[in-house]
Amino acid sequence: MIGRLFSLVIDCPDPSELAGFYEVMLSLPRVVDTTDYVVIQNTTGNETVTFQRVDDFRAPRWRHPDRPSQMHVDVMVDDLDLAEPKVLALGATLLEGSDKPIGYRVYADPVGHPFCLLTRESVMPGE
CATH class of the missing domain: 3.10.180.10 (2,3-Dihydroxybiphenyl 1,2-Dioxygenase, domain 1)
Structure with a gap:
């Protein structure tokens, strides 16, 4: 093994807003909350998702070659x-x-x- 998965990081325009969506859907509490990134994580620390602010964020499109x-x-x-x-x-x-x-x-x-x-x-x- 070279390493272990630490976090899935998702780019977005508003980390707090998008984290709120995943917080409820995955039942993972917010453990870090800043203007530039938010982290949700289970109590054991082995399920972590980070939401990172990207000012020029362009949403992907499902099965679209120009915005995969x-x-x-x-x-x-x-x-x-x-x-x-x-x-x-x-x-x-x-x-x-x-x-x-x-x-x-x-x-x-x-x-x-x-x-x-x-x-x-x-x-x-x-x-």
């Missing part, structure tokens, strides 16, 4: 139909073209970063 997403977050849920209205109420958007296949759905967070809600059967079929 470059990465996205997968969030495991027990039931897609129960989780979907909750993330939509937080400000997520179901991305156009998502056909809601069994096991996962693709969304954008409030500033346009794509993320998927997925269930265990989408990553471990037949279990």
